[in-house]
Amino acid sequence: MVFPPLVQERLAAWAASANDFGPHLLGLPTDITMAEQREAYTRVLATHPVPESVTSTDVDMGGVRGVLVTPDNLDGDKILFYIHGGGYVAGSPEGYLGLAGHYAKLLGAKVYMPDYRLAPEHPFPIPINDTFAAYKWLLSQGHDANSIVFSGDSAGGAMVVSVMVKARNAGLPLPAGGVAISPWANLEHTGTSARSRDGLDPQASLEGLTILAKAFLNGALPSDPDASPVFADVRGLPPILVQIGENEVMLSDAIRLASHLGENRVRVSLEVWPGMFHVWHQFAAILPEGMQALENAATFLDQALDLAANK
Numbered sequence: 436m437v438f439p440p441l442v443q444e445r446l447a448a449w450a451a452s453a454n455d456f457g458p459h460l461l462g463l464p465t466d467i468t469m470a471e472q473r474e475a476y477t478r479v480l481a482t483h484p485v486p487e488s489v490t491s492t493d494v495d496m497g498g499v500r501g502v503l504v505t506p507d508n509l510d511g512d513k514i515l516f517y518i519h520g521g522g523y524v525a526g527s528p529e530g531y532l533g534l535a536g537h538y539a540k541l542l543g544a545k546v547y548m549p550d551y552r553l554a555p556e557h558p559f560p561i562p563i564n565d566t567f568a569a570y571k572w573l574l575s576q577g578h579d580a581n582s583i584v585f586s587g588d589s590a591g592g593a594m595v596v597s598v599m600v601k602a603r604n605a606g607l608p609l610p611a612g613g614v615a616i617s618p619w620a621n622l623e624h625t626g627t628s629a630r631s632r633d634g635l636d637p638q639a640s641l642e643g644l645t646i647l648a649k650a651f652l653n654g655a656l657p658s659d660p661d662a663s664p665v666f667a668d669v670r671g672l673p674p675i676l677v678q679i680g681e682n683e684v685m686l687s688d689a690i691r692l693a694s695h696l697g698e699n700r701v702r703v704s705l706e707v708w709p710g711m712f713h714v715w716h717q718f719a720a721i722l723p724e725g726m727q728a729l730e731n732a733a734t735f736l737d738q739a740l741d742l743a744a745n746k
Contacts, residue, residue, distance in 0.1 A: 497572025510543025612739025626687025
């Protein structure tokens, strides 16, 4: 698939910025600090415009910094808990204001985004624990879990499932549903697409994911169910939609995640988008397929909220 020039330009900038983390994670000489590299990565993501009629503010989510995005068209007390991606080493809510703003308007919901700590300084399981702590804080504010839904991309897509599992294990109420966008669901990278699609997706490669996984895991097994939800006990989770691009190296393992959920009696939907790259939703303002995927996700989450409210 040939994308419009602006999409290609932003994709190339995103891929280049992601690749620039390599020297930091491999211990090679580099001209900038890790903090500066993360800021540069966020600036690239922030080139995606924030839609009109939304505002954003900082919020303390129980000791975890977060960002709250609020649309003008609020519809009741709906909340989206959005978990950003970045391979557990990069990313921040500020790079996701565009995506979160579109989501907020489509759902008429407040969007809370935790700014969890990042590897390698804060390796597994710290990013997952921070995100879980932010969800516990959200519940502690008196919000009904039936009015909350999850979504996230890449590492955040995996955490959609991992944080639900932690909440279930802790005896906490679960959200009404979730959407895992391009989930990094298996850090063993054993799916066939890890090789057959390598080189097709300009944003993620097997080599890059292997470096990221090593930095994040810090000696933990890639098959740890908290790190790779394809190995998790997912029984009892709410409805989940998995969206994945057909060109992604993560394709096979995302399909495996959907199968794993379904085989364990979780209501699951799977969307495979032909020709799409990793987290194409970020490009919703300039790529029709990005907005269409977000619209599908919002419809799924609204249906999950309705189902939970009528139980």
